[in-house]
Amino acid sequence: GAVVSQHPSWVICKSGTSVKIECRSLDFQATTMFWYRQFPKQSLMLMATSNEGSKATYEQGVEKDKFLINHASLTLSTLTVTSAHPEDSSFYICSAREGAGDTDTQYFGPGTRLTVL
């Protein structure tokens, strides 16, 4: 089946620094990639949707200047948390979709655990 990877799995950084998280579709081309944030035992909160070669669409309440998303190729999207603060500590999950329709299958990455000290 389709595989989505994320790198790094874990990251610990100091407050004020920037962190980049990569999301890759390993065996398919992802028309659309999604970035989610997960709080313990809660639903995934959609942060933004990105289509290859175009600007990401951010959900309401998500700061686009703080969470920079780049979807430079059909197999790679990156999320950069700029000037990270302790409240940004969370579990970030990406997913990738090959087709363009809402009913097309999303494949989820294993997540990246960010801890900001």
Next chain:
Amino acid sequence: GQNIDQPTEMTATEGAIVQINCTYQTSGFNGLFWYQQHAGEAPTFLSYNVLDGLEEKGRFSSFLSRSKGYSYLLLKELQMKDSASYLCAPMDSNYQLIWGAGTKLIIKP
């Protein structure tokens, strides 16, 4: 390697009961999540099991057997709105989620 297996699609009748099975092989285990995802929406948290047994939450129950690497989601009194994909996701020893491809549940009147 790590592997998750759940049926691709299931069909059930409104008002009935359906059980969605999930078998998994992971490097270590830190609990298993079930999510519901409607088309075009973000996954909604349904349950988290870390100990063996059945946990009931309204119309939805989730069961875990760690020794068998097996879980199921039981949906009772099915409603049309339960038509969705159901994702099984165990967490490995590194606290990474290992996602199944999801089971598309179709509810018929």
